Amino acid sequence: MKLAPEQLVEGLHDLPSPPAVVLDLLGTLEDDDIDISVLAKKVSLDPALTAKTLRLANASAFGLQVKVTTIQQAITFLGFQTMRNLITAAAVTGCFPTGRCSGFNDRAFWRHASASAVCARALARRMRFNQDVAFTAGLLHDLGQLVLVCSHPDAYSAVLAWRRQHDCPLIEAERAVLGVDHVDAGVALANHWHFSDVMRQAIARHHMPETPGAGMLAAIVHVADAIVHALDIAGAEDELVPPVSAVAWEAMGLNEEAYGYLFQETERQCEEMSAIMAA
Amino acid sequence: MSAADQAPAPHPAPSTAQQARLDYLFRHHLRDDPANAATHALRRCMESYRLAAAGEAEHRP
Numbered sequence: 001m002k003l004a005p006e007q008l009v010e011g012l013h014d015l016p017s018p019p020a021v022v023l024d025l026l027g028t029l030e031d032d033d034i035d036i037s038v039l040a041k042k043v044s045l046d047p048a049l050t051a052k053t054l055r056l057a058n059a060s061a062f063g064l065q066v067k068v069t070t071i072q073q074a075i076t077f078l079g080f081q082t083m084r085n086l087i088t089a090a091a092v093t094g095c096f097p098t099g100r101c102s103g104f105n106d107r108a109f110w111r112h113a114s115a116s117a118v119c120a121r122a123l124a125r126r127m128r129f130n131q132d133v134a135f136t137a138g139l140l141h142d143l144g145q146l147v148l149v150c151s152h153p154d155a156y157s158a159v160l161a162w163r164r165q166h167d168c169p170l171i172e173a174e175r176a177v178l179g180v181d182h183v184d185a186g187v188a189l190a191n192h193w194h195f196s197d198v199m200r201q202a203i204a205r206h207h208m209p210e211t212p213g214a215g216m217l218a219a220i221v222h223v224a225d226a227i228v229h230a231l232d233i234a235g236a237e238d239e240l241v242p243p244v245s246a247v248a249w250e251a252m253g254l255n256e257e258a259y260g261y262l263f264q265e266t267e268r269q270c271e272e273m274s275a276i277m278a279a
Numbered sequence: 280m281s282a283a284d285q286a287p288a289p290h291p292a293p294s295t296a297q298q299a300r301l302d303y304l305f306r307h308h309l310r311d312d313p314a315n316a317a318t319h320a321l322r323r324c325m326e327s328y329r330l331a332a333a334g335e336a337e338h339r340p
Contacts (some may be wrong), residue, residue: 169307226318230304230325241304241318249317259324260331 001155002179005188011151012192015095019046022091025084027194036080040071043087052090055276057083061118061269085132089117089139093277096146101153103160107278108234109146113139114274115233119224119266123252126262127220134220137202139277140195141221144186144203145170148178169242171207183207210247219248231263233270297329 017023021042024034044050050071057074058067062082068074075083098106120138124131149156155178163173174181183204190200198217205211205218206225222245228234229241254262301322308318 167306226321230321232300232304239304240307241321243308243315244317244321246317249320256324256327259321260328263325263328 001158001177003152003155005180005184008147008151008180008185008188009192011147011185012189014151015147015189018091018095018193019043019049021046022049022088023193025088026199027196034080034084036075037072039080039084039087040075043071048094049087049091052094052276052279053083053087055279056086056090056273059269059272059276061273081130081132085136088136089277092140092143096150101149101160102157104149104153104156105234105236107274108236109142110278111270111274112228112234113142114277115228115231115266115270116141116221116224118269118273119227119262120220122262122265123220123224126254126258127216127252129216129220133198134217134224137199137217137221138224140186140199141203141206141225142182142186143189144182144184147185147189148174148180148182152178164238167238167240169240207242209245209251216251219245219251222248223252227259227263227266228270231267233267294333297333301325301329 054068057078062078064077068077117135117138121131121135124134159173159177162177163170171181186203190203201215202217202221205214206221209219209222226242226244229239232239305322308315
């Protein structure tokens, strides 16, 4: 049941691609040199993408005092950077069909991804790091799981069974059964969809943030991921907190009280977000 | 005044069920393993957070 690297890449071609405008955005997440009105027009041509993006924009996590009804209006109120990330989030979540893999809990996956996104953003704010990039990285960090689930559903069912039997981290079960893991699949997807380098690095290193050159974003996503597991947000019965990297933990530089506020913020904001993401 | 009268009020504690769930979530991490210091720091923060939440719930009208 081992997968060769080329089988990973072949599987990517079976996935629906995000709209072209979103692929542009994924490749330029850190650039400011994009024509906002052109972006708004392109997104508005896709009714499903527009609707989901506007639902996200109107989520209380973004603190809008008025309800926005157009992409242009949302950009005006939330800013271009935030909207760009919300458009990306809305589009990417729509690319993976659900219910294909026996034993895989799509709802729990999106609850974890949404909570990681809001937690990474909250950490980034305290670190004076780009919050929007952290939000997107938190949301996308485990996307490789969905690649494997959608491309090789039967094999991934075997991974889940192996994990239950051995009570081990998911990544260990993936390596044991498939010979590759969701990080490999996530990096393959990041290459296929031309994610920006910083996003690719965060996906590649979120389990090893102490690797030289991994960068602050990988550390933020790593800590956010561990926090969300510890907060037990996904609702998975066999939830397990992964080991936390001392390097990443120290890099956050937060005390117990600060973490308390961060946990509260994450729990409060993730409910609404995950409902939108999973829809 | 007896010693019992002078004793501070007991600190609100998370329910046994919550404590058991934390034990389960962190089941792969031995408490006194120095190589796992950051994971234990996260657990301590989580226990404090659950304690505070339990305290707040107790004082809520």
